[in-house]
Amino acid sequence: MRKIFIVAGEISGDTHGAGLMRALKQDHGPVQYSGLGGPQMRIVGGAETEDWLEHAAVLGLWEVLKIYGWFRRKFAEALNNIAQQKPDAVVLIDYPGFNLRLAKALRSRKYPGKIIFYISPQVWAWKKGRVKTMAKVLDLMICIFPFEKELYEKSGLRTVFGGHPLVDRTAAFKKGWSRESALVGFFPGSRSHEVARLLPVMLRASVIIREKVPQVRFAISAANERLKSEMNEIIQREGPPEARQWIEVGTAPVLMQRAEVAAVASGTATLEAACFGLPYVLVYKVNPVTYAVGKRVVRIKHLGIVNILAGETVVQELVQGACEPESLAGSLTAMLISPRTRKELESRLAAVVSDLGAGGAYKCAADAVAGELPSVAS
Secondary structure (H helix, E strand, O other), X not given: OEEEEEXXXXXXXXXXXXXXXHHHHHHHOOEEEEEEEOHHHHHHHXXXXXXOHHHHOOOOXXXXXXXXXXXXXXXXXXXXXXXXXXXXXXXXXXXXXXXXXXXXXXXXXXXXXXXXXXXXXXXXXXXXXXXXXXXXXXXEEEEOOHHHHHHXXXXXXXXXXXXXXXXXXXXXXXXXXXXXXXXXXXXXXXXHHHHHHHHHHHHHHHHHHHHHOOOOEEEEEEOOHHHHHHHXXXXXXXXXXXXXXXXXXXXXXXXXXXXXXXXEEOOHHHXXXXXXXXXXXXXXXXXXXXXXXXHHHOXXXXXXXXXXXXXXXXXXXXXXXXXXXXXXXXXXXHHXXXXXXXXXXXXXXXXXXXXXXXXXXXHHHHHHHHOOOOOOOO
């Protein structure tokens, strides 16, 4: 049986990994999986796919440094497992800090199988020079944004544009509902430290918005019950008390279709909101050290992927010091009271989303991976 070792280190990577794994099994015969991922990948891959997300899904330089020893141990374990299991391919899903180092280590150890990267790391944002290094250590790149294909192929790395999985995900959730008047959605992120920094800003903004728009209502999206509990603790400290009733668990795709406007934490959720046509403001706030380091490394004008794809400011970005209750309240209020502003933003979001492919992203990626594997009969 053909064997694949697969690595994902974030919630989104776990989703994409599981989608790819299912598509491979469905369309290309039996595959034996092992590796590192999350609960969704473990369901598809079985016991040999370890769920390590509780510690792996950290964001920011300081947060990584605090558990650096643990990361070194997991890195060594991955190399040893690959050497022992001898998989036909190693599939690395996003998570570049860990996965690109793993690819280089495998190449230096003369790993004989294929090394495939799915969900391109955003090297175009922080270090384009690394593209040449990636071309030397990878056999195939499967990217999800159309402009990435040309970028990698210029350096000699075979690249497939597979389309963005969110096109399929949002299509499956779309219900054609009408948006609820004066409903503001708050999406403070899927990580504890994101919620800790962004939710207080959103809560204080809600008080200001209500002064301008008395009929306004709010809903807060929590990815799981653990985050809901953390949100309730923040509300107890920050208020207003009624915000406890605003929390919805696991309903992000629904809330993105119900809300009239929203504040969305920077990341995959901002593109998901765009796919749903939700008028929103991007918000971003991290540890000051992490932000200072990032400012020195990142080489692009915009933070949000919608603006990067458009090459201009489509969605307003409130970043770090600009992400304060007053600025957020002002931006959301302006959209709430102006149907024309909302309509124009919806139109611009649709234009960006139209370039992300027509669907079938996981099938396309699975076809590309299968093309690197030995045939079933071999």
